[in-house]
Amino acid sequence: MVKGADGGTGRLGDGEKESAVNPPSPRPPVSPSATESPLSVQLGPLRLKNPILTASGTFGYGLEFTDWVDLARLGGLCTKGLSLRPHAGNAPPRICETPAGMLNAIGLQNIGVEAFLSEKLPRLRSMGATVIANVWGDVEEDYVAIVKTLEGAQGLAAVELNISCPNVEKGGMLFGNSPSATASLVSRVRGATGFPLIVKLSPNAPNLVESARSARAAGADVLSLVNTFVGMSIDPETARPRLSFGTGGLSGPAIKPLAVRMVYQVARALPDTPLMGIGGISQLSDVLEFLAAGATAVQIGTANFVEPGVSQRLVEELGVYCARRGAPVATLVGRAHRCGLPAGEAGAEG
Numbered sequence: 001m002v003k004g005a006d007g008g009t010g011r012l013g014d015g016e017k018e019s020a021v022n023p024p025s026p027r028p029p030v031s032p033s034a035t036e037s038p039l040s041v042q043l044g045p046l047r048l049k050n051p052i053l054t055a056s057g058t059f060g061y062g063l064e065f066t067d068w069v070d071l072a073r074l075g076g077l078c079t080k081g082l083s084l085r086p087h088a089g090n091a092p093p094r095i096c097e098t099p100a101g102m103l104n105a106i107g108l109q110n111i112g113v114e115a116f117l118s119e120k121l122p123r124l125r126s127m128g129a130t131v132i133a134n135v136w137g138d139v140e141e142d143y144v145a146i147v148k149t150l151e152g153a154q155g156l157a158a159v160e161l162n163i164s165c166p167n168v169e170k171g172g173m174l175f176g177n178s179p180s181a182t183a184s185l186v187s188r189v190r191g192a193t194g195f196p197l198i199v200k201l202s203p204n205a206p207n208l209v210e211s212a213r214s215a216r217a218a219g220a221d222v223l224s225l226v227n228t229f230v231g232m233s234i235d236p237e238t239a240r241p242r243l244s245f246g247t248g249g250l251s252g253p254a255i256k257p258l259a260v261r262m263v264y265q266v267a268r269a270l271p272d273t274p275l276m277g278i279g280g281i282s283q284l285s286d287v288l289e290f291l292a293a294g295a296t297a298v299q300i301g302t303a304n305f306v307e308p309g310v311s312q313r314l315v316e317e318l319g320v321y322c323a324r325r326g327a328p329v330a331t332l333v334g335r336a337h338r339c340g341l342p343a344g345e346a347g348a349e350g
Helices: 014-021 112-124 142-148 179-190 207-217 252-267 282-291 310-325
Strands: 041-043 046-048 052-054 075-077 095-098 101-102 131-135 158-164 198-199 222-227 229-231 248-251 275-277 299-300
Touching: 052 310, 075 158, 075 299, 095 248, 101 252, 112 131, 112 142, 131 142, 142 158, 142 179, 158 179, 179 198, 179 207, 198 299, 207 222, 248 252, 252 275, 252 282, 275 282, 282 299, 282 310, 299 310
Parallel strands: 052 075, 052 299, 075 131, 131 158, 158 198, 198 222, 222 275, 275 299
Antiparallel strands: 041 046, 095 101, 101 248, 229 248
16 A cells, blocks of 8 residues: 655755765754744744645645644645646546556646635635635646635635646756756746745756755745656556556655755755655655655655545644654754765765
């Protein structure tokens, strides 16, 4: 049975090689004031009550999980990817289980931004949820139009740009795989919204660190990484792909070491950039690993399909852990960078 979250990997690029040779200063721990909750975290302009969020595409619009989770207890929830108009996604079959993970090619099915604002957001707001609207489009103008539609919405905490979905024919990963395309899109969206801006990076990018650097320089407040990476499963009897789209996005525990490595490398290269880590998280130890790698918060993905209440459980377990240590969660961020890890262990080309 699957236990994990979204994730992926990419090759170590030239920018990463340079950072390994001349690493920046280690990330200093950041402690909240005495009046704040020991679980609260600050990601640029975004203050969250705790670092446990749910990942886009794995938690519906949040309302589907209220039998298992008190949404107000979570650090936040990232909505299904919202498009300018309703989108049906790909034809089935579009999901299959793999060893220690799953492949999906849902294709960003959603009700559209207008229906989200009228049907979903008011209910989420009444429940005290911290809502992050994940958005996507085929072209830059789509993204800009969506964030302008969201502007001023009551009950919205931030916007997350999906520039990394591998399961659509246009848009998505096409933006995330090119640093110049990333910079152009992020710059335009930054100029169109006053909400905190999160950019979800593609693990399939030729050089993830350069993509991260481009997104940050163009105006991203926070980076979330990683999305799923491209995989395939073939039925040995029919010799046909198990997904109608052919390929799909791989997620779950199988990709956690890759995701941790990528978070570590981006944190090492961009030590002042707030990060959300994603990839194979289902246990407290997974959360602690991503925090040590340099993430200030994490998103829970595939594990929601196996254990619908996993996100709230992790909030509770993290609270107990911090109480026992007598230290706020912010002090756990970036610990691996303060342990003197040799530069050569930052990652290797594969």
